[in-house]
Amino acid sequence: MKQTDIVICGGGMVGLTLGLAAAQGGLGVAVVDTLSPEKALDAGFDGRVSALAYSSVRMLTALGVWPHMAGQAQPITEILVTDGKPDAPASPFSLHFDSAEVGAPSLGHIVENRHIRAALYAAIPANLSYIAPAGVTALEQAPGHVIVHLSTGEKIRSALAVAADGRDSKLRGQQGIGVVGWSYPQTGIVATVAHERPHNGVAYEHFLPSGPFAILPMTQNRSSLVWTEARSKAPAMMALGEDEFNAEVARRFGSHLGATKVVGGRWSYPLSFHLARDFVRPRFALAGDCAHGIHPIAGQGLNLGLKDAAALVETLLDAARLGRDIGALDTLKRYERWRRFDSLAMAASTDALNRLFSNDIAPLRHLRDLGLGIVDSIGPARRFFMRHAGGDIGKLPKLLKGEAA
Numbered sequence: 001m002k003q004t005d006i007v008i009c010g011g012g013m014v015g016l017t018l019g020l021a022a023a024q025g026g027l028g029v030a031v032v033d034t035l036s037p038e039k040a041l042d043a044g045f046d047g048r049v050s051a052l053a054y055s056s057v058r059m060l061t062a063l064g065v066w067p068h069m070a071g072q073a074q075p076i077t078e079i080l081v082t083d084g085k086p087d088a089p090a091s092p093f094s095l096h097f098d099s100a101e102v103g104a105p106s107l108g109h110i111v112e113n114r115h116i117r118a119a120l121y122a123a124i125p126a127n128l129s130y131i132a133p134a135g136v137t138a139l140e141q142a143p144g145h146v147i148v149h150l151s152t153g154e155k156i157r158s159a160l161a162v163a164a165d166g167r168d169s170k171l172r173g174q175q176g177i178g179v180v181g182w183s184y185p186q187t188g189i190v191a192t193v194a195h196e197r198p199h200n201g202v203a204y205e206h207f208l209p210s211g212p213f214a215i216l217p218m219t220q221n222r223s224s225l226v227w228t229e230a231r232s233k234a235p236a237m238m239a240l241g242e243d244e245f246n247a248e249v250a251r252r253f254g255s256h257l258g259a260t261k262v263v264g265g266r267w268s269y270p271l272s273f274h275l276a277r278d279f280v281r282p283r284f285a286l287a288g289d290c291a292h293g294i295h296p297i298a299g300q301g302l303n304l305g306l307k308d309a310a311a312l313v314e315t316l317l318d319a320a321r322l323g324r325d326i327g328a329l330d331t332l333k334r335y336e337r338w339r340r341f342d343s344l345a346m347a348a349s350t351d352a353l354n355r356l357f358s359n360d361i362a363p364l365r366h367l368r369d370l371g372l373g374i375v376d377s378i379g380p381a382r383r384f385f386m387r388h389a390g391g392d393i394g395k396l397p398k399l400l401k402g403e404a405a
């Protein structure tokens with residue numbers, strides 16, 4: 001039977017980053033994914049981009065992954081937050097974040113998910129065995145180790161199994177870990193738009209009655225839309241012909257970048273919230289969307305998962321240096337204490353933001369507009385939110401500071 005230190009079940013953006021970090025720290029790692037890299041990199045598979053916080057960029061740089069995607073990354077220089085309705089001018093109260101105010105060249109970067117995945121694959125080192133396409137079907141606890149069963153019939157013996165198998169994780173349930181969660185009555189529609197005028201690196205978060213409409217600047221003068229629509233209306237929008245879909249986009253997008261045209265496909269994602277009741281069991285840990293699924297309103301889901309990866313690797317390497325068992329529950333509990341509260345705080349604040357902004361109730365609208373105006377007029381509050389969005393809050397794992405774990 002094959003033997004390694006860690007098996008990571010799920011080689012998505014979080015699982016693979018975790019694998020790279022653990023392997024660079026000297027641990028033997030196997031990452032298993034049901035999808036082949038060819039499928040995961042297919043342009044039709046995932047049309048999303050990710051807003052990578054600057055702490056995440058520091059981590060990807062420290063791991064040697066960033067150079068593989070830097071050419072495809074669009075810096076975000078400013079973020080403008082407004083409240084409004086389709087076809088109507090935005091409220092005069094807005095919130096404006098400018099990277100110059102915090103003395104940084106950018107507030108983060110926008111990168112297409114397929115380019116992030118390609119960069120991660122390109123950085124795979126020799127001591128990481130990437131097994132795909134293959135699914136993890138079961139985990140078998142044994143004294144001092146865990147046996148990971150794969151759909152190929154192969155078994156791997158290791159000190160620790162990590163589930164990074166996404167929102168609908170089967171392994172989480174198999175190991176008896178429940179979740180607290182609910183569905184939002186919203187769908188995230190994603191598309192790429194080419195526009196006449198340059199975006200100059202400005203990202204827009206326009207709050208509409210059905211939810212946030214985010215316009216994220218991409219390379220080649222394109223922008224990515226994350227259009228939160230009522231779940232009941234989303235299928236009709238997705239089924240529109242090209243001209244009608246372009247017209248609906250334009251109603252929400254506004255005319256600040258001139259004429260717009262959707263390029264490429266459309267994707268839709270049901271939106272939901274969940275938080276795992278526990279992040280660890282003996283010889284088992286959760287990371288990324290498997291541990292927490294949050295609303296995309298603040299573009300923080302992947303950033304949160306990368307923080308899990310950085311904290312887990314640091315915990316494991318510290319234990320290994322002291323000659324301790326990396327799969328022991330007391331080792332893993334340190335990771336859980338580190339990440340649980342931060343995940344809960346981010347999940348709760350994105351949930352509250354979505355509830356506050358995704359409606360057209362007049363008193364609430366006035367209150368939140370006033371809130372935007374107040375935060376905008378207070379420099380330290382603005383700078384606090386910028387640091388928060390940049391992931392520079394709380395006890396940062398070394399990798400997020402750009403240091404080796």
Ligand SMILES: Cc1cc2nc3c(=O)[nH]c(=O)nc-3n(C[C@H](O)[C@H](O)[C@H](O)COP(=O)(O)OP(=O)(O)OC[C@H]3O[C@@H](n4cnc5c(N)ncnc54)[C@H](O)[C@@H]3O)c2cc1C
Pocket residue numbers: 009010011012013014015032033034035048049050051052134135136137164165166167170188189190226269287288289290296298299300301302303304305
């Ligand atoms: C519309 C939208 C916009 C978003 N925008 C942003 C953003 O701007 N910034 C940001 O930080 N986040 C954003 N997010 C969130 C982000 O996309 C997720 O948090 C992130 O993709 C989670 O990565 P993951 O690796 O944890 O999970 P996943 O991407 O779900 O990967 C899980 C992997 O596990 C594999 N797998 C599943 N089961 C098994 C099994 N049994 N065995 C082996 N492999 C298995 C799957 O094939 C998959 O590759 C957004 C989300 C949405 C819906």
